[in-house]
Amino acid sequence: MKMNRTYRFHPADYAIGETEKFYEDMAAKGWQLVKRGLYLSRFEKAEPEKRRYRVELSTTSAFDGTELPEEQIALYEECGWQFVTGASVINVFTAAEGSDAPEIYQDSTQQADTMKQLRRIYRGGWVIALIMVVLDVLAVLGIAGLLDWKLAMDIRKAWIIGTGLVLLVMLLYNQSAFRLLYAEYRIARLYRQMKKGQPLDHSPNKKHWPHRIASSLMWAAIGVAGVISLYQLVSSEHYLLPTEKEGPYLVLADFGVEGERKGMFRSVEECNRVEVSQSLICKVWDVRECVEDVMLYQDIYEFKDRETAYRYLETIVTDSTFADSLDDYQLVELEGLDLAYAGRVDYIAVKENYIYFFTLADKKIISPLEVLASKS
């Protein structure tokens, strides 16, 4: 089947001359602009034709409606400029090449004044960009373990269990910040040039290579992070806690707690389950078990080696119910465990390349640390 319509990403709103040239090039290839959306433009198959396209900017905000006044459109059409489509502040007019439709503006300073709303939209973009960059820097410092703020620690925690996703969010932040700053720069430059009387270039040839390369690299990185995230998502699984354990976790039977599986505040299925996920840094088993009136939570992290496990220990401690750091725990000496700490309801152990984190509120039964040590 021959397609008679197509969609393309169009140049950004600030690239006015590029937008005009883009539509002209498409028309020359036999694709006539039908509709402009926020990011995509729709084209329909037509005879290849040389056409002129011109962008007219709306000067009103989205709040008041960015459509051009009817009178203005009527006037342009009387002069031979046919209105095609509009989205946000961009309105597109066209005239056949060689028609006597006069150039819309003779005076670039006057055209510069129509950039009022476009400039307003992007104004302050650098503030948002700055916030994004600060968040990114915070994240990097947090991940590197150079900050011990709650937020930084939370990011580090997210990094451990969901590397790809954190990377993806950070890169998207980066990309948005970059895009906002670049847009603001381009608009300011175009406005300055037009105010000085330099007419708008309707078919610019400048390729803006540095920007293109930087932008492509960023998108490539976002793509990679996206693939990693997707892999993490697909490879993670959860299932009912099996009767025969098949992971490095403990089961309440090891504690001598036998009986019927129960649900506490939640269904039996939700209180007896295993979630396994894999990040670039570790594999995590998140296990819940509830037998009779005993509830046991476990997070078991498998790192590639002991050093890595030690490096992330402090971060994993932030999951504690009643403690902020290892200082709130008591060091326990147990044979078979490299390190063991007991808190009020939480227990942490390092054994080889594993970190075990238990939460057990019931004091009547044996400590998970001892069970773990005895299993070694």
Added chain:
Amino acid sequence: MAENSPMTEAMYYILLALLKPAHGYGMMQRITELSRGRLHMGPGTLYGVLTRMKKDGWIVLNSEEDRRKTYSITPAGKDALLAEYERLKHLVDDGKVLEEEENENE
């Protein structure tokens, strides 16, 4: 738009064109005539200037049928146009020295 600052060429010709009520496209044709084919005013320029002058009370909406609006000049607009005409005439008169100089050189 300060009353006594020089007008742009577009403003001057639009006011001239509006000595007789006209709608947008008619104005542009008249401007081309008035300038003896020298000026082909674009609709963007025209629309921008009309909006400004309407706000300043130099022109007024006469009638509106369908999407087509007819404008005419107001007394204030006419005063401004006359003042500008006088100013331009002075400029041209003052420039006469140039011709004298040219003649002497010949």
